[in-house]
Amino acid sequence: MSQLTVAILGATGEVGKEMLNSLLERNIPIKDLKLFASKRSAGQTMMFGDKELVIETLTTDCFEGIDVVLCALDDDIARIYLPEAKKQGCLVIDNSSIYRLDENVPLVVPEVNPDDIFNHQGIIANPNCSTIIALVAIAKLHKEATIHSMIVSTYQAVSGAGKQGIEELETQVVDIAEGKSVTPHIFPYQIAYNLIPQIGGFNEEGHSSEEMKLQNEGRKILHHPDLDVTCTCVRVPVIRSHSEAITLFLDKDLSVEEARQIVSETDGVKLIDDLDHQGYPMPLDTSNQDLVYVGRIRKSKIGNQSVLTLWCCGDQVRKGAATNAVQILEYYIQNK
Ligand SMILES: NC(=O)C1=CN([C@@H]2O[C@H](COP(=O)(O)OP(=O)(O)OC[C@H]3O[C@@H](n4cnc5c(N)ncnc54)[C@H](OP(=O)(O)O)[C@@H]3O)[C@@H](O)[C@H]2O)C=CC1
Numbered sequence: 581m582s583q584l585t586v587a588i589l590g591a592t593g594e595v596g597k598e599m600l601n602s603l604l605e606r607n608i609p610i611k612d613l614k615l616f617a618s619k620r621s622a623g624q625t626m627m628f629g630d631k632e633l634v635i636e637t638l639t640t641d642c643f644e645g646i647d648v649v650l651c652a653l654d655d656d657i658a659r660i661y662l663p664e665a666k667k668q669g670c671l672v673i674d675n676s677s678i679y680r681l682d683e684n685v686p687l688v689v690p691e692v693n694p695d696d697i698f699n700h701q702g703i704i705a706n707p708n709c710s711t712i713i714a715l716v717a718i719a720k721l722h723k724e725a726t727i728h729s730m731i732v733s734t735y736q737a738v739s740g741a742g743k744q745g746i747e748e749l750e751t752q753v754v755d756i757a758e759g760k761s762v763t764p765h766i767f768p769y770q771i772a773y774n775l776i777p778q779i780g781g782f783n784e785e786g787h788s789s790e791e792m793k794l795q796n797e798g799r800k801i802l803h804h805p806d807l808d809v810t811c812t813c814v815r816v817p818v819i820r821s822h823s824e825a826i827t828l829f830l831d832k833d834l835s836v837e838e839a840r841q842i843v844s845e846t847d848g849v850k851l852i853d854d855l856d857h858q859g860y861p862m863p864l865d866t867s868n869q870d871l872v873y874v875g876r877i878r879k880s881k882i883g884n885q886s887v888l889t890l891w892c893c894g895d896q897v898r899k900g901a902a903t904n905a906v907q908i909l910e911y912y913i914q915n916k
């Protein structure tokens with residue numbers, strides 16, 4: 581596999597567009613790059629470096645001669661096409677959630693469990709975006725002092741709901757400024773000047789589907805079946821970068837200074853924790869890049885237990901989706 585023929589499914593979407601950037605930035609050896617989307621986009625063009633590529637309509641006959649499929653489709657569309665891509669021998673790296681908990685499909689964050697990649701049977705799954713950002717932030721802390729449980733609150737940008745999520749916020753801001761009424765389409769309520777404590781549907785215990793992903797996917801990625809997570813996921817009127825407040829229950833007591841040192845040495849993480857100068861990560865500063873930013877590291881007591889709380893922000897379209905998938909491919913190429 582020296583020079584690859586790669587296809588991006590959903591190339592015109594938020595994640596698909598960033599996959600082109602990540603492929604270029606990481607110098608993936610590409611012989612041919614094919615871009616697929618719905619028939620609405622067929623014939624439009626996108627730039628890949630200095631090459632202009634024409635978008636084709638995705639069909640089940642598209643996969644002949646393709647080595648690697650990077651999938652940036654919603655679940656219902658991915659379900660139609662990925663079984664065919666696998667059948668035709670492509671290596672599929674999938675951003676949808678349909679295969680993440682399948683025991684025959686590795687679920688990989690390259691900074692955490694890269695070697696799981698080699699257990700693949702044709703499909704490798706990319707985790708949920710908030711899960712990727714949280715796990716990158718805490719990966720080295722978990723190695724130094726096992727995390728047995730976490731309490732997490734997320735503040736998720738509208739781009740997490742794709743290009744239509746961004747359009748909805750931008751349209752509502754303009755409509756409100758012009759005194760017009762707002763009709764939500766993508767989010768269940770007005771998102772401009774609001775917060776919505778629901779991402780996905782609710783289960784019988786009242787947890788949303790997004791809230792269960794951090795525990796279910798986190799257990800698989802960390803090989804830690806006993807990890808307990810309670811999570812509250814909130815949609816916020818931010819364009820890009822998810823933020824998370826994470827409280828960790830660790831098996832070993834770490835001082836704040838020790839935790840800062842560990843975080844500062846974590847792959848893919850930048851520590852910004854300078855309270856004297858109001859230094860902490862914020863979504864406006866962490867978008868359009870691959871680093872996960874961590875700050876506000878502090879300790880408190882809950883009962884007899886000493887807990888560590890941190891704040892992190894990361895661009896969920898980049899590191900939380902497109903770049904994570906391309907890093908999986910990069911690691912595969914370099915180590916297979
Ligand atoms: N946005 C994010 O932050 C994250 C997203 N993900 C996951 O990544 C996937 C893509 O999300 P995102 O990029 O945000 O979504 P978008 O809505 O921005 O893009 C969807 C893409 O799918 C294409 N598409 C839609 N219908 C069809 C069809 N019938 N046939 C072929 N292509 C079709 C669209 O093409 P067209 O332009 O022609 O309509 C577009 O390229 C989803 O599974 C999502 O859950 C994962 C982590 C983070």
Ligand SMILES: N[C@@H](CC(=O)OP(=O)(O)O)C(=O)O
Pocket residue numbers: 675676677707708709736737739740741779790793
């Ligand atoms: N649901 C996430 C983005 C996403 O697409 O997640 P998943 O890939 O787990 O469906 C959000 O809205 O912010």
